[in-house]
Amino acid sequence: MQTILVADDHPMFRAAVLHALREALPDGRMLEVASQSAVEAALADEAVIDLVLLDLAMPGAMGFSSLVLLRGERPEVPVIVISSNDHPRTVRRAQQFGAAGFVSKSAPVGALGAAVHEVLAGGSWFPAEKAERSEDDATLASRLAQLTPQQLRVLMLLAEGLLNKQIADQLGLAENTVKIHVTAVLKKLDCRSRTQAAVLAKSLDLDESP
Known part of the structure; x- marks a missing residue:
C-alpha cells in the first residue's frame, strides 16, 4: 500500500x-x-x-x-x-x-x-512547454543543497527578519545553537551578512506575474 x-x-x-x-x-x-x-x-x-x-x-x-x-x-x-x-x-x-x-x-x-x-514508477511529469534552464537557479539550488534541514529553517526565518533569539524561540533551540547555524549558513552560501542571505532566500519566492 x-x-x-x-x-x-x-x-x-x-x-x-x-x-x-x-x-x-x-x-x-x-x-x-x-x-x-x-x-x-x-x-x-x-x-x-x-x-x-x-x-x-x-x-x-x-x-x-x-x-x-x-x-x-x-x-x-x-x-x-x-x-x-x-x-x-x-x-x-x-x-x-x-x-x-x-x-x-x-x-x-x-x-x-x-x-x-x-x-x-520512477519517472517524471512536466508540461511539454517550460522555460529554459536558468544557471542562476541551478547555482542557487546547488548552494542550498549544502544546508542541513535545520539550517534551511534558520535561513527562512532570517529571510523574515527575525533575530537569533526569535529564531531560537520559533525552533525550540538555544540561542547559541542558532548563532552556530547562522554562521554555517553564511559560510555555505558565501554570504557576508544576514541581509545578503535573506535576499538569497527571498529569491525562492514565486513570481507574481502570470
Missing part, C-alpha cells in the same frame, strides 16, 4: 485531489495537511511516504522553500508540485529545485492520476 501526502491549504481543492487520487490508487493511503508545519510533522511521524503532492502557496512557506526543505529532509521521497501558478518559469524552477513533476491546478483531472502513476 502506497502512502501519499497531499499538502494544500484549500479544503475544497484538497478534497478534489484526494478524490482523484482514490480513483487512480484505490488501495493507496492518503494523508492531508494544510501548512508547512504540518508537512514537517507528517515527515517526522511517518516512516514511509511514497509521494508528496505539494502546493507552493501554503502558510509557513515562501515559494519554493517548502520544496527545498522537503527534498533536504527526505530526498528519497518524490514530490509533485501542484500550483495555480503554471508560468513556464515556475515549472522550470520546480524542476531545478528537485520536483519530480508539476501539475497545474487548471489541468484536466486525468492529468493528476497520470502524473502520479508516472512518478511512482
Whole structure:
C-alpha cells in the first residue's frame, strides 16, 4: 500500500485531489495537511511516504522553500508540485529545485492520476512547454543543497527578519545553537551578512506575474 501526502491549504481543492487520487490508487493511503508545519510533522511521524503532492502557496512557506526543505529532509521521497501558478518559469524552477513533476491546478483531472502513476514508477511529469534552464537557479539550488534541514529553517526565518533569539524561540533551540547555524549558513552560501542571505532566500519566492 502506497502512502501519499497531499499538502494544500484549500479544503475544497484538497478534497478534489484526494478524490482523484482514490480513483487512480484505490488501495493507496492518503494523508492531508494544510501548512508547512504540518508537512514537517507528517515527515517526522511517518516512516514511509511514497509521494508528496505539494502546493507552493501554503502558510509557513515562501515559494519554493517548502520544496527545498522537503527534498533536504527526505530526498528519497518524490514530490509533485501542484500550483495555480503554471508560468513556464515556475515549472522550470520546480524542476531545478528537485520536483519530480508539476501539475497545474487548471489541468484536466486525468492529468493528476497520470502524473502520479508516472512518478511512482520512477519517472517524471512536466508540461511539454517550460522555460529554459536558468544557471542562476541551478547555482542557487546547488548552494542550498549544502544546508542541513535545520539550517534551511534558520535561513527562512532570517529571510523574515527575525533575530537569533526569535529564531531560537520559533525552533525550540538555544540561542547559541542558532548563532552556530547562522554562521554555517553564511559560510555555505558565501554570504557576508544576514541581509545578503535573506535576499538569497527571498529569491525562492514565486513570481507574481502570470
